[in-house]
Each structure stands twice: as C-alpha cells, then as structure tokens.
Amino acid sequence: MTDQTSLFEYLLRLGDNTLVLGHRVSEWCGHAPVLEEDIALANTALDLIGQTQMWLGLAGEVEGAGRSADDLAMLRDVWDFRNLLLVEQPNGDFGQTLMRQCLFDAWHLELLPDLTRASDDRIAAIAAKALKEVTYHLDRSSETVIGLGDGTEESHRRMQAALDLLWPYVGEMFTPDTVDDAMHAAGIAPDLTALRARFDTRIDAILAEATLTKPDSSFAQSGGKTGFRHSEHLGHMLTQMQWLQRAYPGATW
Amino acid sequence: MTPDLTTIWDWLDQVPDPEIPVISVVDLGIVRDVAWQGDTLEVAVTPTYSGCPATSVIAIDIETALYDRGIQNVRIKTQIAPPWTTDWLSDKGRAKLADYGIAPPSPAGGPDACPRCGGTHLTRISQFGSTPCKAHWRCDDCLEPFDYFKCI
Numbered sequence: 001m002t003d004q005t006s007l008f009e010y011l012l013r014l015g016d017n018t019l020v021l022g023h024r025v026s027e028w029c030g031h032a033p034v035l036e037e038d039i040a041l042a043n044t045a046l047d048l049i050g051q052t053q054m055w056l057g058l059a060g061e062v063e064g065a066g067r068s069a070d071d072l073a074m075l076r077d078v079w080d081f082r083n084l085l086l087v088e089q090p091n092g093d094f095g096q097t098l099m100r101q102c103l104f105d106a107w108h109l110e111l112l113p114d115l116t117r118a119s120d121d122r123i124a125a126i127a128a129k130a131l132k133e134v135t136y137h138l139d140r141s142s143e144t145v146i147g148l149g150d151g152t153e154e155s156h157r158r159m160q161a162a163l164d165l166l167w168p169y170v171g172e173m174f175t176p177d178t179v180d181d182a183m184h185a186a187g188i189a190p191d192l193t194a195l196r197a198r199f200d201t202r203i204d205a206i207l208a209e210a211t212l213t214k215p216d217s218s219f220a221q222s223g224g225k226t227g228f229r230h231s232e233h234l235g236h237m238l239t240q241m242q243w244l245q246r247a248y249p250g251a252t253w
Numbered sequence: 254m255t256p257d258l259t260t261i262w263d264w265l266d267q268v269p270d271p272e273i274p275v276i277s278v279v280d281l282g283i284v285r286d287v288a289w290q291g292d293t294l295e296v297a298v299t300p301t302y303s304g305c306p307a308t309s310v311i312a313i314d315i316e317t318a319l320y321d322r323g324i325q326n327v328r329i330k331t332q333i334a335p336p337w338t339t340d341w342l343s344d345k346g347r348a349k350l351a352d353y354g355i356a357p358p359s360p361a362g363g364p365d366a367c368p369r370c371g372g373t374h375l376t377r378i379s380q381f382g383s384t385p386c387k388a389h390w391r392c393d394d395c396l397e398p399f400d401y402f403k404c405i
C-alpha cells in the first residue's frame with residue numbers, strides 16, 4: 001500500500017467516524033427527553049458534521065480524484081465506509097446514546113492531541129480545531145453517564161445494560177492494522193497500545209464514579225474501520241442519510 | 254483607486270455577525286487577514302465552531318459588503334489554523350455582548366455576572382445553547398435565564 005493510499009484510508013476513518021456518529025446523534029433532534037438535551041445533542045451533531053467536512057475534504061484532496069467531502073459522504077456505498085462499528089450502532093434509549101458518546105469521546109479526546117502533533121500540518125490543524133469542541137463533548141457525555149449510572153435503580157440498570165452492549169465495540173479502536181501501522185510510521189497517528197492505556201485510565205475513572213462495572217471480556221468486534229464487515233445498521237442509516245442525493249442526484253439548496 | 258487596508262477593516266467592522274447582530278465579524282475575531290493579491294482582495298476567515306451554520310452566511314455577507322463598496326474581486330479564504338479562540342473577541346465586542354444580554358466569555362469557565370441584574374448567584378443549565386458558541390445559564394438572583402458566550 002502506498003503512503004497516499006494509507007493516508008486516504010486513514011482520513012476516511014476519521015471523517016466517517018464523525019459523519020456516522022454525527023448523523024446518529026442528529027436523529028435525536030426533536031425527540032430528546034428535555035429541551036436542553038435536545039439542543040445539546042443537536043450542537044454535538046453539528047460539531048461532528050463540521051469536523052467531517054474538514055476530514056473528508058482533506059481525504060478528497062489526498063485522493064486527487066476530484067471527489068468533494070459531499071461526494072464522499074453522500075455517494076459511497078456501505079462497504080466503502082471506514083467508520084468504527086461503535087458509531088453506527090443504533091441510538092437505543094437516551095442512556096445508550098450517551099454511553100456510546102462517552103466511549104467515543106473518551107477515545108477521541110485522547111487521539112486528537114496526538115494528531116495535533118502530526119507530521120502533516122493539514123491534519124494537525126483539523127485536530128487542533130476539533131479538540132476544542134470534543135473537550136466539551138466529553139464533559140457533557142461523561143457527566144451524563146455518571147449522573148445516570150449513579151442515579152436511580154432504573155437509570156443504573158439501563159446504563160449498565162448499555163455498557164454491556166457497547167463494550168465489545170471498544171476494542172476495534174485500538175486494534176492496529178496496516179493502515180494504522182503506516183500512519184504511525186509516518187509520524188501521523190499514535191501508537192495504539194499507548195492510546196489504549198490512556199483511554200483505560202480515563203474511562204475507568206468515569207465508570208467508577210458512575211458505579212458501573214466494566215465487562216470482563218476483552219472480546220472485540222471488528223470490520224468497521226477496514227470496511228470488511230459493517231453491522232447491518234449502517235446500510236439502513238445510509239438509506240436515510242443519502243436518500244436525497246440518491247433520488248435527486250446533484251440537488252443543491 | 255484601491256482603498257487602503259485600514260478602510261477595508263473599518264468596512265468589515267460594520268458587517269454584523271448573522272447570529273448575534275450587535276457585534277461585527279471583526280469584533281468576533283473571525284477575520285484573520287485582509288490583503289491585496291493583485292487586483293483581488295483576499296479575506297481570510299476562520300470558523301468559530303467547525304459545524305457552525307453561520308459560516309457560509311458570513312462569507313456571503315462579507316463579499317456583499319465589499320462589492321457594495323465597489324470592490325470588484327473578492328476571494329474568501331477559509332483558514333482553520335490557529336483555531337479560533339474567544340480571546341480574539343474585541344473589548345468593544347465583549348461590552349456589546351453584555352449590553353445585549355449575553356454574558357461574555359470568562360477564563361473561569363462560566364459567566365462573571367448576570368447580564369441583566371449583575372447578580373453573581375448563577376447556575377449552569379446546559380453547556381450548549383441556542384448557537385454552538387453559547388451555553389445556557391440561569392441567574393438565581395433575578396431568576397431569568399441568559400446566554401453565556403462559551404470560552405474556548
């Protein structure tokens with residue numbers, strides 16, 4: 001694999017993570033339990049979609065085939081997506097959505113500082129921009145996980161169930177493959193073992209305060225970031241997200 | 254006859270932010286550079302938040318204002334590094350925000366005082382508000398909710 005190919009793949013991973021999670025979170029718009037949460041979810045989704053424009057914009061530039069961020073987001077099929085399986089999982093209840101967010105944010109907030117020191121200035125600039133927003137995201141998602149985990153018997157039960165459901169999707173973030181190795185060698189991406197250690201420290205503290213028990217099993221689902229095997233949920237999500245451009249190709253505002 | 258850059262900055266300082274029209278795009282600190290490149294005026298603009306929907310409106314407003322002043326060729330350049338910080342808000346902008354009822358950003362991480370009554374017993378309702386740059390707070394003295402311009 002040439003370096004440019006690995007770089008393109010890596011940028012798709014970054015952009016597809018924020019795109020798919022941003023779309024998932026936006027599904028709450030108008031449905032959240034209270035107005036403040038509705039606004040917070042919409043703002044989080046907006047940040048993630050903004051970050052997507054930068055990551056996928058750069059991916060298109062690196063690919064050099066004339067594809068824009070919009071082309072990449074709206075005109076690729078499910079097997080061409082490179083997001084983590086975690087972010088394509090359905091929203092479930094509010095607690096499950098915030099658990100997914102917290103697991104993602106804890107990883108994101110450890111990854112981005114490393115990317116701000118990337119050997120590629122374009123990546124460093126996007127990471128520095130995103131980092132400020134993601135700091136707010138983890139503040140909120142961790143506070144909510146703690147509040148609901150250490151809340152009522154019912155909210156605790158739901159948060160533990162959400163953690164048990166989503167934990168098998170955490171390992172994929174830290175399982176290196178040829179793209180991760182090439183990006184680490186190029187001075188762009190961090191070593192995933194070191195990243196995992198920092199993630200564990202952060203998430204363990206949050207879960208302890210939330211009185212939640214981290215599952216024992218280290219079994220990790222895989223196939224999202226390589227595109228080898230997405231869960232069935234992503235295709236269904238894309239039928240919604242891409243519908244307009246598929247039905248009316250080239251439609252603009 | 255090309256207008257000098259000081260004049261152009263003055264013109265830009267009259268372009269209101271579309272979401273908070275009491276402050277200008279210059280007050281907000283998002284105009285990073287203005288320079289002539291041949292006969293084209295290049296304006297470097299940085300987004301506040303990466304997904305802020307006002308960004309494209311701001312670019313159009315800046316272009317329109319400059320065309321209205323007779324400048325023929327304008328190019329808006331998006332510049333994301335260094336990332337925008339509320340440190341770039343002008344003092345004039347901070348004062349206008351407070352007058353308008355939006356508590357200006359504070360490094361302490363929350364508003365210094367209620368923009369309505371000056372009260373200091375304040376409760377955060379949400380870190381997120383009606384636009385990406387604001388959070389939602391309440392004054393426990395006058396009991397009114399208010400917007401706080403988040404410090405980033």
Ligand SMILES: [Zn+2]
Pocket residue numbers: 367368369370371372392393394395396397
């Ligand atoms: Zn007050």
